[in-house]
Amino acid sequence: MNYLFDPRHWSGADSIPTLIGEHLLYSLIALAIAAIIAVPLGIYIGVTGKGVFLIAGLANALRALPSVGLLILLVLLISPAFPSKMGYILPSLIVLVLLAVPPILTNTYAGVRAVDAAAVDAARGMGFRTMKILTDVQLPCSLPLVLSGVRSALLQIISTATIAAYISLGGLGRLLIDGKAQNDYSQMVAGAVLVALLALFFDQLLAFITRRVVSPGLTRRTIKSASPAEPVKTPVTV
Numbered sequence: 001m002n003y004l005f006d007p008r009h010w011s012g013a014d015s016i017p018t019l020i021g022e023h024l025l026y027s028l029i030a031l032a033i034a035a036i037i038a039v040p041l042g043i044y045i046g047v048t049g050k051g052v053f054l055i056a057g058l059a060n061a062l063r064a065l066p067s068v069g070l071l072i073l074l075v076l077l078i079s080p081a082f083p084s085k086m087g088y089i090l091p092s093l094i095v096l097v098l099l100a101v102p103p104i105l106t107n108t109y110a111g112v113r114a115v116d117a118a119a120v121d122a123a124r125g126m127g128f129r130t131m132k133i134l135t136d137v138q139l140p141c142s143l144p145l146v147l148s149g150v151r152s153a154l155l156q157i158i159s160t161a162t163i164a165a166y167i168s169l170g171g172l173g174r175l176l177i178d179g180k181a182q183n184d185y186s187q188m189v190a191g192a193v194l195v196a197l198l199a200l201f202f203d204q205l206l207a208f209i210t211r212r213v214v215s216p217g218l219t220r221r222t223i224k225s226a227s228p229a230e231p232v233k234t235p236v237t238v
Contacts, residue, residue, distance in 0.1 A: 042108025
């Protein structure tokens with residue numbers, strides 16, 4: 001842990017803040033791309049019922065992919081076409097996106113399908129069109145599960161983004177790779193601790209956002225109830 005408290009490691013080109021910034025940049029870009037792909041696809045499958053095999057088959061298959069092996073394969077295929085650093089950044093982002101798509105896709109589909117059919121029928125009976133039912137009923141009701149999928153995906157991305165350092169990119173994985181190369185266990189421990197703290201911070205941040213944007217009725221949060229009514233006293237006749 002001495003590595004974390006050494007002031008020399010908190011300034012300069014390869015400082016801890018710089019590595020954290022690079023780690024977050026890879027993670028947030030991958031999460032944004034994964035959400036752009038998975039959320040609309042999950043909504044479409046959930047509403048239409050078409051393409052359910054993507055949930056049962058493809059999503060589970062992506063979870064089983066070996067991250068490091070896939071990263072090396074993509075570098076070998078892509079890097080010759082990009083002589084710049086982009087030839088290494090693109091493979092890393094592809095691996096992280098493939099890792100993040102399954103939980104977002106699965107939870108979005110499950111959230112849309114779990115919406116109470118009675119609520120959908122009631123909206124249809126009120127004259128709501130399909131798109132309005134989706135935006136005013138199905139999406140708000142499915143939001144807790146969708147955000148849960150995003151939260152799970154971001155945690156997986158943050159913990160896996162360390163592989164970028166395996167192909168000479170930045171991020172907190174540099175502390176692990178360089179520490180192992182130099183037999184500097186303090187540096188390796190610092191990298192592991194920072195990744196864990198980063199994941200915990202964003203986990204709590206997304207939990208807070210979920211509590212703020214999701215209706216209390218959907219998360220079953222305790223709502224102050226009115227005091228019980230006084231029992232009615234019936235007059236006693238003699």
